[in-house]
Amino acid sequence: MSLLSLGVVAFVGLSAGRDLGRDLYEEWISSVRDSAANDVQAELSSLMVTASELAASPEAARAVVSLSDALDRVEAEVSAPTPREVEEMVASYEDSYVSPLRDIGLDVGVTDVVPADRAARTLQYHYAVDIGPFSSPEALDDALDGSTWSMLHREIHPAYRDIVERLKLEDLYLIEPDEGRIVYSVRKRPDFGTSLDSGGFSGSALAGIVRELRQDPTPEARISDLEFYEASAGRPVGVVAVPILAEDRLAGVFALVFDSSALSDLVTRRNEAGLDTTTDGSEVYVVGRDGTMRTDPRAFLDDPGNALDTAVAAGTMTDEERDRIRAVGTPVLTQRAIASTVEAAQADDRDLARRRSIDGSDVVSTTALITVGDLGWIVVSEVTAETAETRLRDFTTVLVVGTAIFVVILAFFSVAWANGVISPVRTISDRLANGAGPGPIELTDDTAVEYRQLAEDAQTTMSRIAELEGRVADAAEAHARLVREIIPISVADRILNGQIPAVEEVPDATAVVIVFHGLPGAGLVDHSTIQDLIGGIDGVALRYGVERIKIVGDTWFGACGHDRPYMDHLSRSVSFVGEAATCVAELAELIDGVEGLSISAGIDAGEVFAGVPEGESPIYDVWGPPVTRAHRLARQAGSGEFVVTDNVRDRLPEGVAIRSFADSTISGAWLVTPELDR
Numbered sequence: 001m002s003l004l005s006l007g008v009v010a011f012v013g014l015s016a017g018r019d020l021g022r023d024l025y026e027e028w029i030s031s032v033r034d035s036a037a038n039d040v041q042a043e044l045s046s047l048m049v050t051a052s053e054l055a056a057s058p059e060a061a062r063a064v065v066s067l068s069d070a071l072d073r074v075e076a077e078v079s080a081p082t083p084r085e086v087e088e089m090v091a092s093y094e095d096s097y098v099s100p101l102r103d104i105g106l107d108v109g110v111t112d113v114v115p116a117d118r119a120a121r122t123l124q125y126h127y128a129v130d131i132g133p134f135s136s137p138e139a140l141d142d143a144l145d146g147s148t149w150s151m152l153h154r155e156i157h158p159a160y161r162d163i164v165e166r167l168k169l170e171d172l173y174l175i176e177p178d179e180g181r182i183v184y185s186v187r188k189r190p191d192f193g194t195s196l197d198s199g200g201f202s203g204s205a206l207a208g209i210v211r212e213l214r215q216d217p218t219p220e221a222r223i224s225d226l227e228f229y230e231a232s233a234g235r236p237v238g239v240v241a242v243p244i245l246a247e248d249r250l251a252g253v254f255a256l257v258f259d260s261s262a263l264s265d266l267v268t269r270r271n272e273a274g275l276d277t278t279t280d281g282s283e284v285y286v287v288g289r290d291g292t293m294r295t296d297p298r299a300f301l302d303d304p305g306n307a308l309d310t311a312v313a314a315g316t317m318t319d320e321e322r323d324r325i326r327a328v329g330t331p332v333l334t335q336r337a338i339a340s341t342v343e344a345a346q347a348d349d350r351d352l353a354r355r356r357s358i359d360g361s362d363v364v365s366t367t368a369l370i371t372v373g374d375l376g377w378i379v380v381s382e383v384t385a386e387t388a389e390t391r392l393r394d395f396t397t398v399l400v401v402g403t404a405i406f407v408v409i410l411a412f413f414s415v416a417w418a419n420g421v422i423s424p425v426r427t428i429s430d431r432l433a434n435g436a437g438p439g440p441i442e443l444t445d446d447t448a449v450e451y452r453q454l455a456e457d458a459q460t461t462m463s464r465i466a467e468l469e470g471r472v473a474d475a476a477e478a479h480a481r482l483v484r485e486i487i488p489i490s491v492a493d494r495i496l497n498g499q500i501p502a503v504e505e506v507p508d509a510t511a512v513v514i515v516f517h518g519l520p521g522a523g524l525v526d527h528s529t530i531q532d533l534i535g536g537i538d539g540v541a542l543r544y545g546v547e548r549i550k551i552v553g554d555t556w557f558g559a560c561g562h563d564r565p566y567m568d569h570l571s572r573s574v575s576f577v578g579e580a581a582t583c584v585a586e587l588a589e590l591i592d593g594v595e596g597l598s599i600s601a602g603i604d605a606g607e608v609f610a611g612v613p614e615g616e617s618p619i620y621d622v623w624g625p626p627v628t629r630a631h632r633l634a635r636q637a638g639s640g641e642f643v644v645t646d647n648v649r650d651r652l653p654e655g656v657a658i659r660s661f662a663d664s665t666i667s668g669a670w671l672v673t674p675e676l677d678r
Contacts, residue, residue: 026352029282029352029364029365029366029381029382029383030350030352030366030381032282032284032381033284033350033366033367033368033379033380033381034368036266036267036284036286036379036381037368037369037370037379039266039267040263040266040267040286040370040372040377040379041370041371041372043262043263043266044223044240044370044372044373044375045372047167047223047240047256047258048221048223048240048242048372048373049221050163050167050256051221051240051241051242051254051255051256052219052220052221052242054163054242054254055242055243055244055254056219056242057567057568058246058568059156059567059568060174060244060252060254061244061245061246061251061252062653063152063156063174063184064174064175064176064183064184064244064251064252064254065176065246065251065252066152067149067152067153067156067174067176067183067184068176068181068183068252069148070147070148070149070151070152071119071123071149071181071183071193072119073147073148073149074118074119074122074123074147074149075118075119075122077145077146077147077148077149078122078123078126078145078146078147079122080118080121080122081121081122081125085125085129085130086114086121086125088125088129088130089114089121089124089125089129090114092128092129093113093114093190096233097113097189097190097230097231097233098113100233100234101230101233101234103327103328104228104234104324104327104328105324105327106228106230106234108200108230113190113200113230113231114190115190115193115194115199116199117193117194117195119193120192120193120194121193122145123143123149123188123192123193124188124190124192124193126143126145126150127140127143127188127192128188128189128192130143131143136187137187137188137189138161138164138165138186138187138188140188141153141154141157141158142154153184155651156184157186158507158508159508159565159567160172160184160186161186164186164187167256168259168262169186169256169257169258169259170187170232170235170237170257170258170259171185171186171187171189171232171256171257172185172186172255172256172257173185173206173253173254173255173256173257174244174252174253174254174255175196175210175252175253175254175255176252177214177250177251177252177253179195179197180195180196180197180207180210180211180214181193181194181195181196182194182196183252189231189232190230190231191206191230191231196210196211197211200230201230201231204227204229204230204231205224205225205227205229205238205239206224206229206239206241206255206257208224209222209224209239209241209255210241210253210255213241213242213243213250213253214250214253217243217245217250218243219242219243219245220242221240221241221242222240222241222242222373223238223239223240223241223372223373223375224238224239224240224241225238225288225289225375226238226260226288226294226332226333227333228328228333229257232257232259234328235259235260235328235330236259236260236294236328236330236332236333237257237258237259237260238257238258238260239255239256239257239258240255240256240258241253241254241255241256242254242255260294260295260296260330260332261296261330263286263294263295264295264296264301264330264332267284267285267286267295267379268284268285268295268296268297268298268301282381282382282383283297283298283299283357283363283380283381283382283383284298284379284380284381284382285297285298285337285358285379285380286370286377286378286379286380287337287341287342287345287377287378287379287380288333288375288376288377288378289375289376289377291336291337291339291342292332292333292334292335292336292337293331293332293333293334293335293336293337294332294333294377295332296330296331296332297331297358299359300330300331304326307359308322308325308326308331309322310359310360311335311358311359311360313360314359314360314361315360316336316338316356316358316359316360317335317336317358321334321335321336335358336358337358337378337380338355338356338357338358340355340356341355341365341367341378341380342378344367345367345368345369345378345380346369346376346378348369349367350366350367350368351366352364352365352366353365353366354385355382357382357384361384361385362384362385362386363382363383363384363385364382364383364384364385365380365381365382365383366380366381366382367379367380367381368381424443424444424447424448424451424455425451427441427442427443427455440455440456440459441455441456441458441459443455503609503610503611503612503613504609504610504611505607505608505609506561506562506607506608506609506610507607508561508569508605508606508607509559509560509561509562509569509605509606509607509608509610509622509626510559510560510561510569510570510572510573510603510604510605510626510648511557511558511559511603511604511605511608511622511624511626511627511629511630512546512557512558512559512560512573512576512577512601512602512603512630513555513556513557513558513601513602513603513627513630513631513633513634514537514555514556514558514577514580514599514600514601514634515554515555515556515599515600515601515634515635515637516533516554516555516556516584516597516598516599517597517598517599517600517638517639518595518596518597518598518639519554519597529591532587532591533584533587533591533597534551534556536583536584536587537556537580537583537584539583540576540579540580540583541558541576541580543579544560544572544573544575544576544579545560545561545564545566545569545572546558546559546560546572546573546576547559547560547562547563549620549621549622550619550621555631555634557622557627557631558576559608559610559622559627560572560573560576561605562608562610562622563610569605570603570605570648570651570652571652571653571656573603573605574603574642574644574648574652574656574672574674575674576674577599577601577603577642577674578642578673578674579674580599580601581598581599581601581640581642584597584598584599585597585598598639598640599639599640600634600637600638600639600640600641600642600643601634601637601641601642601643602629602630602631602632602633602634602635602636602637602642602643602644603630603633603642603643603644603645603648603672604625604626604627604629604630604633604644604645604647604648605626605645605647605648605651606624606625606626606647607624607625607626608622608623608624608626608627609622609623609624610622629645633645633661633669636669637661641661641671642671642672642673642674643661643669643670643671643672644658644669644670644672645668645669645670646668646670648670649668649670649672652672656672656673656674657672657673658670658671658672658673659671
């Protein structure tokens with residue numbers, strides 16, 4: 001009877017196991033699809049959020065307005081390129097843009113990419129052709145042409161260039177709203193300085209999305225589908241654009257341009273070296289609403305020639321399409337997916353089905369829609385039918401062998417050992433799985449002494465583990481709390497998470513040093529009074545994003561932009577010292593013993609170092625020439641005087657009162673009256 005029962009159980013288990021194997025296989029294909037869809041959605045959504053945050057910065061509005069005005073003055077400030085320089089520009093654009101566009105079948109000439117606008121041509125020559133020792137236009141901060149535009153460019157370009165390089169973008173644009181002129185570009189390509197309302201780029205997706213924002217400047221990001229863009233030498237690119245608003249008025253458009261290759265690497269799990277990091281044998285790609293590719297399939301990335309020839313031989317691609325893909329270097333926007341696959345996706349049919357692949361092979365595939373903006377993109381995950389059947393056969397074989405072995409072993413040993421082994425072991429394992437509590441593990445009276453000892457050892461071990469886990473958690477919490485007490489919280493969190501080294505170089509930050517005047521000596525005021533003064537200034541600093549670094553004697557040291565990338569850290573710091581002076585004056589009136597207390601301040605900006613230097617007494621600090629200069633200026637300033645360097649003065653927004661500080665021994669020192677209405 002036992003053998004007969006085991007045989008029935010084995011048969012039922014084998015049937016259930018086959019169904020389980022099929023379910024696992026379907027879940028695997030679906031997980032590949034969902035993972036790719038989530039990655040693409042997250043990447044595009046991240047770009048839209050990034051663009052919105054950058055466009056919302058007051059610096060963006062000031063930059064687009066200032067650059068637009070400066071572009072209008074270029075013709076009066078800079079001589080136009082000579083005929084020889086124009087010939088040099090034509091030859092450069094012929095190699096970089098015209099030839100690649102002709103190779104992919106576009107009827108273009110040099111006049112289509114070399115701008116007719118004199119200001120655009122002048123700046124393109126100085127920033128894209130005559131760049132001297134620089135390897136690329138984006139590396140050039142200042143062409144030294146003496147123009148107002150170049151002076152403004154020197155200030156904003158490093159930050160925007162860092163964004164493009166860090167996010168691996170194709171370009172970043174600032175566009176004025178009246179004529180749709182591109183007043184700033186990181187890459188300085190042929191569309192730089194031109195109008196999107198007319199000319200060779202007026203029919204692009206970039207021009208279309210800018211026109212849409214000019215008609216409806218709702219403060220939300222828009223995203224375009226991919227297209228072949230002439231200014232990118234015909235590569236497939238997409239656009240994320242956001243209106244730049246100033247006092248509820250459209251001041252310009254902020255645009256990020258992304259390349260399809262980044263999406264291909266993301267979907268196919270390509271690493272930095274271009275190698276596929278997956279070993280599951282699946283094929284996954286993204287298809288647009290029109291049925292053409294939006295990412296490169298793995299087969300094309302692994303062996304382009306073979307992938308194209310296979311598709312042509314299978315009749316899923318024409319010879320003309322193959323030649324175009326070879327010229328462009330990507331099947332994006334050219335190779336078509338199978339119509340039945342696209343139709344299933346558009347109907348939101350996510351079930352697995354036998355279909356034909358883009359190379360003509362028989363596959364099992366599933367689809368999912370990507371819901372970002374109005375793109376209507378589709379993720380296709382598939383594996384060849386032969387691979388799917390092989391995996392199911394292998395699973396069934398393992399299941400049969402495993403079931404047979406299990407039946408044989410269970411038939412001989414289950415009856416004899418069930419009560420003696422399985423019952424006490426299960427009791428112990430259940431308690432361990434649920435967490436062995438304070439009480440003993442209860443076993444039956446006839447349980448062997450070895451299992452009783454095992455239960456006691458398990459209980460002791462689990463109690464000890466729980467105790468140690470509690471100690472470890474307490475120690476970790478105490479360590480994190482200590483780090484956050486001696487280091488700014490934002491920096492401490494990144495260090496604790498392993499995101500930055502203990503000391504890092506910050507290319508541009510502001511150092512603020514405040515000196516108290518009229519501060520009573522020791523014993524004349526109580527400790528709480530000093531705490532109130534310091535707490536008041538720290539509260540003002542927190543609102544402006546200024547971080548208190550240390551207090552030495554009667555001097556308060558702070559910094560802004562060293563731990564968070566504020567683009568307006570200079571104006572924040574100047575406004576902070578003004579409000580700090582007001583705060584100190586108000587506190588002095590309320591607190592006995594500190595009448596007549598006031599402050600002076602020194603401010604400088606530039607490259608600093610921030611972090612915890614190695615040593616026997618580690619402490620968070622910010623140091624560098626800007627800190628030294630700010631300290632010296634604060635010491636030389638009189639009560640109520642706020643002194644900045646030339647570097648700070650040139651970068652302050654309009655409206656800040658500035659006059660020379662004649663009492664300083666440091667050249668280029670200026671007195672400022674901060675704005676107090678931020």
